[in-house]
Amino acid sequence: MKMSFRRIVIGLFAAALLCLPNLAGAADSWNLPDEEEDRFDATVKDVLCVLSGDCPPDCGAGKRVLGLLKADGELVLPIKNGGPFTGAGVDLLPHCGKIVTADGLFSTNYGVKTFAIQYIKPAGGKWHRTNGFVKQWAGEHGLAAKDKKARRWFRNDETILEIIGEQGKLGLKDKGIEP
Amino acid sequence: MRKLKHFVFGAAALALAVFLAAPAQAGQARRVTVTGEIIDPWCYLSEIMWATGSAHHQCAIWCARGGIPVGILGDDEQVYIVLMMENDPDVIGHHGILRMQTNQIVVEGDLYERNGIKYLAIDSIIDDHGIVNFSHEEFDIQPFGD
Numbered sequence: 001m002k003m004s005f006r007r008i009v010i011g012l013f014a015a016a017l018l019c020l021p022n023l024a025g026a027a028d029s030w031n032l033p034d035e036e037e038d039r040f041d042a043t044v045k046d047v048l049c050v051l052s053g054d055c056p057p058d059c060g061a062g063k064r065v066l067g068l069l070k071a072d073g074e075l076v077l078p079i080k081n082g083g084p085f086t087g088a089g090v091d092l093l094p095h096c097g098k099i100v101t102a103d104g105l106f107s108t109n110y111g112v113k114t115f116a117i118q119y120i121k122p123a124g125g126k127w128h129r130t131n132g133f134v135k136q137w138a139g140e141h142g143l144a145a146k147d148k149k150a151r152r153w154f155r156n157d158e159t160i161l162e163i164i165g166e167q168g169k170l171g172l173k174d175k176g177i178e179p
Numbered sequence: 180m181r182k183l184k185h186f187v188f189g190a191a192a193l194a195l196a197v198f199l200a201a202p203a204q205a206g207q208a209r210r211v212t213v214t215g216e217i218i219d220p221w222c223y224l225s226e227i228m229w230a231t232g233s234a235h236h237q238c239a240i241w242c243a244r245g246g247i248p249v250g251i252l253g254d255d256e257q258v259y260i261v262l263m264m265e266n267d268p269d270v271i272g273h274h275g276i277l278r279m280q281t282n283q284i285v286v287e288g289d290l291y292e293r294n295g296i297k298y299l300a301i302d303s304i305i306d307d308h309g310i311v312n313f314s315h316e317e318f319d320i321q322p323f324g325d
Contacts, residue, residue, distance in 0.1 A: 030225075030227075032225050032226075032227075033224070033225065033226055047260075047262055047298060048262045048263065048268050048298075048300065050293075051208075051262070051291040051293060051298055052208065052289070052291070052300065054268065060268060060269065060271075062246075062271065063268070063269035063270070063271050063272070063273070064262070064268050064269065064270065064271060065248045065260065065261075065262050065270065065271065074294050075293045075294050075296075076294070077248075077260065077296055079220060079221050079224070079247060079248060080221050080225075080247060083245070084245075085238070085241040085242050085245045085247070086242075086245035086246055086247065087221075087242075087245055087246030087247035087248065087271070088246070089246045089271050090246065107224065107225060109224045109225070109226065110224065110256070110258060111295060112220075112224055112258050112295060112296055113294065113295055113296070114220075114221075114224055114296075116225075133245055133246050153245075154241040154244070154245065157244060159244055159274060159277065160240055160241060160244050160277075163240055163274075163277055163278055164237060164240065166278075167236070167278070169236065169237040169320055169325075170233040170234070170236055170237075170310075170315050170320070171233055171236035171237075171280065171281050171310045172233055172236075172310060172313070172315075174309075177233075177313075179315070179319075179320055179325075
C-alpha cells in the first residue's frame with residue numbers, strides 16, 4: 001500500500017514536470033469566433049513600416065500599431081493582450097525588431113484574422129503574461145499592478161474620465177442625451 | 180560576346196529578383212475614400228459584447244486609451260485598421276482619436292491589404308458627422324450597463 005502511494009506521488013510529480021513547459025505560456029480559451037490556440041516565432045515590427053517602408057528606428061516608441069512578422073511573410077495583428085481593455089503595444093515594444101515567441105489565440109470573424117497575445121517569450125528568455133499596459137499604468141500612478149484601482153484602470157484613468165465627463169458615457173451629452 | 184550575354188542574363192535575373200522581393204518589403208497602396216464608424220475592432224471582431232454605436236462609446240474609449248488599435252467599420256461592412264490619422268502615425272492612445280470614437284466619418288487615404296486585413300493610412304478627414312448610431316436605445320451601455 002505504502003509503495004503504491006509513493007508511486008502515485010512520484011507519477012504525479014513526473015507528470016507535473018512534463019507539463020511545466022506547456023503551463024508556462026499555454027493559451028487560455030476565450031471562446032472567440034473561430035478560435036485557434038497557437039504558439040509561433042515572429043519578429044516584432046511596426047505595421048506601417050512593413051507596409052509602406054516608413055520605418056522609425058524604435059517602432060514608433062509605442063505610438064504606432066505593432067505587428068508580428070513571421071518568417072514566411074505572414075503579418076499577424078496582435079490586437080489584444082491579456083489585460084482588461086488593453087492592447088499589446090507595451091508588451092511588444094521592448095522587443096522591436098527582435099524575434100519573440102508569441103502564445104495566444106487567433107480568431108477569425110467577418111473575414112478578418114487577428115491575434116490575442118496572452119504570453120510572450122523573448123529569444124533565450126522567460127515566458128511573461130502580457131499585462132504590460134496595466135503594469136505601466138500602475139507604475140505611473142504609484143500603485144502595484146494587483147491594486148484594485150490598477151485592475152480597474154479604465155474606471156480611474158484621468159484622460160478617460162475627462163473625455164467621458166465632456167461627452168457622456170453614450171457620447172451624446174452635446175445632444176442632451178445621457179444615461 | 181559570351182561575357183556580354185552572361186552580363187545581360189545576370190542583370191535580368193537581378194532585376195526580376197528585385198521586382199519579386201519588393202512586394203514582401205512594402206506593399207502597394209490604393210487611394211480610397213471610406214465612410215464609416217470609428218470602432219474598437221477588438222470588441223467588434225471578438226463579439227464579446229455589442230460593439231458599435233452609442234452603447235459602446237465608453238468602452239471604445241477605454242480600449243483606445245488602453246492601446247488597442249482603432250478601426251473603422253465601413254458602410255461597405257469592411258473593417259479597416261487605422262495606421263495613420265491625418266498623416267500622423269502616432270495613433271495608439273492618441274487623445275484626438277479617443278475623442279472621435281463612435282463618430283461617423285468620411286476619410287481619404289492609402290489602403291494596404293495584408294493577410295486578409297485592411298489597413299488604412301488616413302491623410303484627410305473629409306467629414307465628421309458625430310455619433311449617428313444610437314445603439315444604446317436597444318443595448319443600453321456595453322459592457323456592465325454603467
